[in-house]
Amino acid sequence: MKFSVVITTYNRLDLLKRAINSAFSQTVECEIVIADDCSSDGTSEYVNNFKEQLPPRQQQRLIYFCNSVNSGHAATVNAGISLAQGEWIKFLDDDDYLAPNCLEEMLCAIAMRESAVICSCIASQVNELSAEVSRTPVLGPGSAFYIPQADIHYGMLLERLPFGTPVQVACTREAFLKSGGWDIKLTGCDDIDSWIRIAQFGDAIFLNQCLAYRTIWSGGYDQKIFLQKRLNTNILMKEKIYALVDEQYRSDIPAFDDIRNYLKLHWAIVALKQKKIKNFLKLADTSVLSLTAWRLLLASALARRGNLHTRNLRKIVLIE
Known part of the structure; x- marks a missing residue:
């Protein structure tokens, strides 16, 4: 089994260096694909020079690709994965980084469940100085869980199964390609x-270990999307998940109007915390x-605080 770490980047060379180092520091060898969305900050020169200084065998592990024009994050992810040779893809944005044992721990869990097509883990949310400010919650007791495919979308709909952001997630290259890749038309939640589409092709694994670090800062892509747009995109995602919930759970899920109202409340409270009163009133209605x-x-x-177990999900402990 082989992993490819696909690092997407655009004009963040200083942060990219940290992401690259975290990929090269993995305790198991992996391929590293850097997909550059036409940066103009010297990224190309740095990566090519970095590669030249590596021993010949290590040079073969590093692939660099640069879009001819700025094409957006989703298109850059797709381009990077099209060049990857690994059976499994580990996603990594340039402002995030991995724990040294991230791939090793994922490999151990994956080896025990060959039917899995997607794997996620706990992430530490860090500031620009790499100091932890929060951490995604543990998903029940134990070290790692297998989630049957029939349970996945139910868990996602009710937010009992948080796959999370790219730095937390890995998937099989085969399932990624079958799913059609990332949707370049989406702005946010791509x-x-x-994950919604990949989960149609097999089972999932969640590791209750902190193996990834996500930087929370003003330059993050998600910080640039207006609240109303984020709400609309969230509703769209829930609609897609709702349609895929297995028949056995249909009687357990709320009406979609209630889910829509819940999302409005969530983003209204976010607006209130940001002291955007007009947005609060508009979103809450x-x-x-x-x-x-x-x-x-x-x-x-x-x-989100880890106080609610994943009730009704048929979890199987993989690692104690």
């Missing part, structure tokens, strides 16, 4: 959209009257 939406909001908050 990663979640991909009549959703504040939905008791089901408030219950979903509370359940989601508890899940």
Whole structure:
């Protein structure tokens, strides 16, 4: 089995260096593909010079590709994966980085469940100085869990199964290609959209280990998307997940109008925290009257804090 770490970058050379170092520092050997969205900050010169200084055998591990024009994040992900040779793809944005044992731990879990097509882990949220400010929650007891394909979309819909951002996730190259790759038309949630489609082709694994580091900063892509746009995209993602929930769970899930109201409440509260009162009033509207939406909001908050177990998911402990 072989991993390819696909690093996407655009004009963030200083951060990219950290991401590259984290890929080369893995305790198991991997291929490293750097997909550059036409940077103009010297990224090309740096990477090519970096590669020349590597021993010949190590040079073969590093592939660099640069778009001829700026094409966007999703298109750059697709371009990088088209060049990767690994059976499994580990996603990595330039402002994030991996723990040295990330791939090793994923390989151990994957080896025990050959039916898995997607794997995720806990991530540490760090600031620009790499100091931890928060951490994604543990998913129940144990070290790692296998989630049958039939359970995945139910877990995603009710936010009991948070695959998370690219730095947390790996998938098989085969499932990625079958799913059609990342949707270049989406602005935001292109990663979640991909996980939704990949999960149609096999089972999932979640590792209760912190193996990834996500930088939270003003330059992050998600910080540049307006709240209303983020709400609309979230609703679209939930609609896609809702349609794929296995029949056995249909009687357990709320009506989609309640899910829509829950999302409105969530983003309204985000607007309130940001002291954007006009946005709060616009986003909240009549959703504040939905008791089901408030219950979903509370359940989601508890899940994010690790206080709510993944009830009804047939988890199997893989590693103790």
